[in-house]
Amino acid sequence: MLLSDLGLAKRIINAVIFNFICYLIVGLPLGVLPVFLSNDLHMSGVVVGIVISSQYLATFISRIFAGRINDKKGPKASVISGFTATAFAGVAWIGAVQLHEFIWLSISLILISRVLIGIAESYVGTGGIIWGISSVGSQHTSKVISWSGIATYGAIAIGAPIGAYLSSIINIESIGWLTIVLSILFRFLALKRPAVKVTPGKSAPFFMVFKKVLPQGSGLALGGIGFGAIATFAILFFKERGYEYAQFAILAFGLSFLTVRMLFANLIEIYGGMKVSCYSLLIEGVGLFVMYMAASPFWAFLGCVLVGAGFSLIFPALGVEAVKRLDASNRGMALGVYTVFFDVSMAIAGPTCGLIAEAFNYGAVYAYAAFMAVVASLVLVACK
Numbered sequence: 001m002l003l004s005d006l007g008l009a010k011r012i013i014n015a016v017i018f019n020f021i022c023y024l025i026v027g028l029p030l031g032v033l034p035v036f037l038s039n040d041l042h043m044s045g046v047v048v049g050i051v052i053s054s055q056y057l058a059t060f061i062s063r064i065f066a067g068r069i070n071d072k073k074g075p076k077a078s079v080i081s082g083f084t085a086t087a088f089a090g091v092a093w094i095g096a097v098q099l100h101e102f103i104w105l106s107i108s109l110i111l112i113s114r115v116l117i118g119i120a121e122s123y124v125g126t127g128g129i130i131w132g133i134s135s136v137g138s139q140h141t142s143k144v145i146s147w148s149g150i151a152t153y154g155a156i157a158i159g160a161p162i163g164a165y166l167s168s169i170i171n172i173e174s175i176g177w178l179t180i181v182l183s184i185l186f187r188f189l190a191l192k193r194p195a196v197k198v199t200p201g202k203s204a205p206f207f208m209v210f211k212k213v214l215p216q217g218s219g220l221a222l223g224g225i226g227f228g229a230i231a232t233f234a235i236l237f238f239k240e241r242g243y244e245y246a247q248f249a250i251l252a253f254g255l256s257f258l259t260v261r262m263l264f265a266n267l268i269e270i271y272g273g274m275k276v277s278c279y280s281l282l283i284e285g286v287g288l289f290v291m292y293m294a295a296s297p298f299w300a301f302l303g304c305v306l307v308g309a310g311f312s313l314i315f316p317a318l319g320v321e322a323v324k325r326l327d328a329s330n331r332g333m334a335l336g337v338y339t340v341f342f343d344v345s346m347a348i349a350g351p352t353c354g355l356i357a358e359a360f361n362y363g364a365v366y367a368y369a370a371f372m373a374v375v376a377s378l379v380l381v382a383c384k
Contacts, residue, residue, distance in 0.1 A: 001210055008136055014193070015132030018079050020151035021186045021190035022124035025086050026055075026117055027159020028175050031094065032167045036109070058118025060343040064206060067123035067336025070130045070205070072330060076195040078127030078332075082120040083187035090179030095175045125152070130332050133323075134196035138331075141323055145316035146265035150258060157254070204330045208307050209337045212325040215383035216318040217341030219277060222376035223314045224342050225286050226307055226369040228349025234304065237362040243297040250302050256308030261316075268317045269364070277317040278377045284310025285373035290342050292366040303366070310373070315342065318380075 037043045037051060070078045089112075096109035125148075132144035166174045204212075230253050238246030268276050287306025294300040322338040323331055353365045 008140065008143075011055055011135045012132050012140070012144055015075075015128050015144065017128075018083075018124050018152045018186060018190065019128035020155045021182055021341050022082060022086065022120060022128070023152045023155035023249070024159045024162075025089075025179050025182060026121055028163035028166075028179060030156075031160040032175070033110070034171055036097075036172060037107075040100050041106060043107070047107070051107065051110055051114060055118035055121070056343065056346070059114040059121045059267060060347070062119045062122040063336040063340050063343065064333070066126040067333035069123070070126055070332025070336075072198070072319070073196050074198045074333070075127040075129075075131035075134065076190060076193065078123045079131065079190045080124030080187055081121070082125075082127060083183045084124065085116040085120040087119065087180050087183035087187070088115040090176040092116065093175050093176035093179065097171075104216065107223065111348075117233050126332055126336055126339070129335060131196060133331065138323070138328070141255060141267070142265055142316050142320045144266035145319045146268075146313075147259050149315060150261055150340040153231045153258065160191040164378040171281070198329075204326060204333060206333075206337070207332065209326060209333050213322040213334055213338045213341075215380065216273075216277075216325075217338050219281065219376045219380045220314060220318050220338070220371045221341040221345040222354075223277075223281050223284060223311065224345030225280060225353070225372045226288050226304035226366075227311050227351045228346055229288070229353050229369040230304065230307055230363050232350050232358060233365050236357075237291070237366070238297070238300060240362045241300065242296070243300055245297065247302065249304050252304040253308040256305040257312045260309045260312035265313060265316060268313065268320055273317040273319075273321040274380055277314050277321075278380050280310045280313045280317065281373045281377040282310070284314070285370045285377070286310070288366045288370035288373060292363050292370060364368065 032051060036046050037048045043051075066078060066259045069081065092113035096106045096113065099109065099169050100106045113340075129144055129148050132148065133141050136144065163175050166178065199268045230250065234249040234253070235246045238244075238249055287308075287310055289303075290306060291303030293299055294303055319335065319338060323334050326334040353368065356364050356368050
């Protein structure tokens with residue numbers, strides 16, 4: 001995505017920088033937490049899964065509250081609240097490490113840390129986007145959402161190795177201290193930034209908002225299954241087929257995703273979110289089907305690249321349409337409810353794709369995901 005207006009770019013970056021730092025904090029413990037739970041606290045795989053997933057459950061539950069605070073008090077208040085939560089999450093992490101000999105107390109503190117980070121993800125994530133939209137105008141919604149996505153995925157990608165490196169050269173406790181420092185620094189930065197004007201208006205009931213964004217949310221949820229299939233089963237799929245370099249499958253997806261997001265997000269403003277999302281879903285579906293039919297590593301990697309290219313613009317394209325369906329006074333609520341569909345998609349993609357893989361094989365997962373992408377496109381066409 002190329003912006004000729006440097007002032008516009010600066011205003012967007014000033015908002016999505018908060019998303020970047022929040023998701024950097026999200027990523028920091030990901031590389032060491034499973035090992036800490038398993039080796040230091042001697043927890044089973046089930047407990048490890050529950051503890052790690054607690055963050056996503058907290059994010060899911062708090063999405064609506066994040067939307068409300070953005071609409072009522074503004075994105076500045078939302079971002080400040082989010083970084084307050086991450087600061088306390090860092091404190092809980094340090095306590096869990098220091099008290100690791102008291103196993104269940106340590107696990108409880110980790111759960112508290114995960115829940116607080118999950119809440120912060122909702123508050124800062126939604127607040128950063130709404131702050132950006134309010135700063136540059138709703139006509140640039142697609143740019144703000146696209147840049148936020150780049151910041152988000154980039155931050156998580158570098159957060160995990162940074163956390164692992166800190167743990168190796170200092171100790172695992174240092175992740176908590178870095179979390180606290182970043183939280184305080186960017187909370188202070190948010191406090192110093194001028195607030196944007198909150199649009200007065202009556203709060204729309206949740207079910208009305210849900211009904212309004214249901215077409216876009218459904219397209220996102222169905223299209224998100226392909227992303228879940230890549231993220232969860234791509235490496236196992238490559239190994240099942242006997243293909244080498246499986247570790248680069250997700251990298252191929254990610255590079256394609258980021259390239260398309262940076263270079264072609266302006267297509268949403270030119271052609272509209274519905275048209276771009278329909279074509280994107282079809283490209284994603286083709287990529288997933290190519291993976292299913294892949295007879296060599298080349299075709300499997302090509303499938304990953306096509307899935308990344310197709311999925312890249314779905315979230316911002318449908319997000320633009322979802323936000324437009326409500327007035328400015330309910331913009332935060334619209335974005336919060338819309339994002340819930342992606343959370344649900346990620347929650348169901350793993351189990352459903354896992355059942356299909358057990359019943360058939362990992363290739364069948366991509367045939368299923370391709371079918372869902374095509375269905376999503378048809379749903380959006382029917383709702384035009």
